[in-house]
Amino acid sequence: MSFFVFYIAQFSQQDQLLQKEENSYRSQSSNTIQEWEASYTAEKKHGFHEPSFYFSIYRKSSSDTLNRIQDERIRNVLSDLAYRTGNWEKVNAFYTTVKNTLPLLNSKKQQALIQELRTFYLNEGKPGNFIQFARIKTEFYSLLNISNPLNNYIPVFKWNSFANQYHLWLGNILKGDFGTSLIDSTSVNEKINNAIYWTVLLSFVSLIITFSIAIPSAFYCSFNPESFIAKVLDKLFFLFYAIPNFWVATLLILFFASGDYLSWFPTYGLGFVPDYYSTWQIMMLRIEHLVLPIIALSYGSIAFVYKQLRKSIEQELQKDYLLTARAKGLSSSTIKWCQLFKNACFPLITMLGSIIPALFSGSFIVEYIFSIPGMGKLTITSILSRDFSTIYILLLIATFFSMLGLLLADLLYYFTDPRVQLSFENKESK
């Protein structure tokens, strides 16, 4: 089932990506001939002049080559006109006339003209400036006389073979080429390569800290629920669970790093490493910079793991096999550590599946605040700069990792818990 879901998720993702990438690309209108030429070669390179999918379906009055017109306003007016007249060939001929009368260098004028045409036929108002171009005028009036509304309701199906954007994009991804960024035209591979190291380091350290704090304290508190420490930890972790991590991160910087109160740690970044630093010195510098982010990243997951473990231990404590073990004469520490521990830890496997993506997305805010150049920071910056080709690759990777987490959790369950069966072995169990 996981594979099935994975397959579909990937498909939907990629489809979206294409749309967005196209849109962002189109919205950049070109004004000078150089810009136009540059964008045209880019278009050729990305294959944007190709249709977007293996087949295209469109109205008979419209065309699937509309995406080649870069300017959004012109495109909208043309598709409006096509819908009104129901005849794409005539509209296209009219657009060619406009292009010939007002060549590319004047694309601002082209836009203005198109805008006037639009207000003219929408409001049925007076003809404006465009009347000075006699040829355009006559063609436009003859265009308005055509009316073939039936064409609007006839869908046309066209097979595009493999020369389409989706095929190109998917092929590149499978080859390991994630394309280039729309903003600074560096390769996305390079961006991700630089970023992933810090995210993995941060997530991994915080994962280890989470488990090494949450597991012992959860067991201690469950076995001694009346003790003072248990009561304090219960309250503390309940509070931890509700505190938003961007608040904690801001407060940590405010009070421990800003220099106005305590300046124990550097504010943000990873520090500058001079050439003469030894490995030890570099390590200390990095640790100094990573202490606060790791605290901000871990406290929430500690509370989460603690809460889940407490619940599962409480459930296990009420089961009969403990009574049986006691009746057999086993000592209470043997029961606790040999029998209960294993069963109580099963939820940890589920958590492992959900913690992998949670650490990935949780590190957004923390990386953003402490400006650590990891995946989270990369995501935020590319979203804020509308760098869609990077965003959707990142989304794809994130989805892939969470799928991997789910799959890993399922497989771990299967190998550790003999009660779990795969669905093809037994239809009843999940």
Add this chain to the structure above:
Amino acid sequence: MKNWRKNWAIYYFLLWAAIALFAPILANDAKQDQLIQPLVPYSQSSIDYGNSNSVSPFGPQQIESIFYRHWLGTDKLGRDVLSQLIHGSRTAFIIGLGVVLIAGLIGIFLGGIAGYFGDNSVTLKKRQFSAAILLLPLYFVSITTVIPWNISSVGSFHKFALLIILSATYLFILFLIGKTVQQSKAKTHLPLDMIISRSIELIDAIPLLFLLICLSAITKPSFGGTIIIIAGVAWTSIAKYTRGEILKTKNENFIQSARALSFTDFQILTRHILPNVLGPVLVSLSFGMAAAILLEASLSFLGMGIASEEASWGKLIASARNDYQAWWLAIFPGLAIFITVVASNKLSELFQNKN
């Protein structure tokens, strides 16, 4: 008021709702001839030039009288923090309530269907089923190409009328096919539970915040958009919860007897099952409320989500990042978020204990 320790969450929510409702009255730019004088004589965006550059709540302030004091300080531009806090509570309230309403409706509806009908309850005639599957691509093609979605000169009424006509035609054809087949023909089950559960898994597979940020990057910043985006991701947990509860309730004796008394499915669902699962569902709703408030604050903190002129707790905390000596910019909105989230969790505990 006796056991306020137990019920403080309820009182807090009432207070919060009151503040959110009366925010424009509590804090606005006071004029001399105004009938109701506000508690805070500053609106969320009014700039007090005398007290700009982050004035501390305890430090000296340049004010005419105590009435004009900034009780919680000002931010870098000189806007009153308390006023922004009050208007931010309005934002949080609208977002929280809106998300809970929309996500609750979707979640309870889909979760209820998935839990109650399961995989085997809804049967279709085999021919009807295969016709539905075969016609589905045709239906999608027609609603995407025949309806002029991208033509701005066509009114939205026209578009939706076309959508309804096409959908009705689709269903009518299926109905006709069902009529032509005899009753005794082979039947198949419509795996509603599988379809809904798999789609929930699909949405849950993508990291939540990532999906939200990507979606809010595409849409324009607004209240409605933010609510819909958060609700579109948050309904899955409510649906899962509802489904689980209904699965538990479905096989109880009183449902069996209701079925024996030949009540319709609709009656059983709405009159017998839903009232019984409402308590646990309320638990998940109040968790959803807390999650929505947190998500909205995170989005505003990152500079996405609601429009830039609206106040939000997350935005206030974000402004604290730009001047670190102003602790009041971070502490107060953070406390507001924190208390609200704790209160939501407490509320869910109350609901849990009631059952």
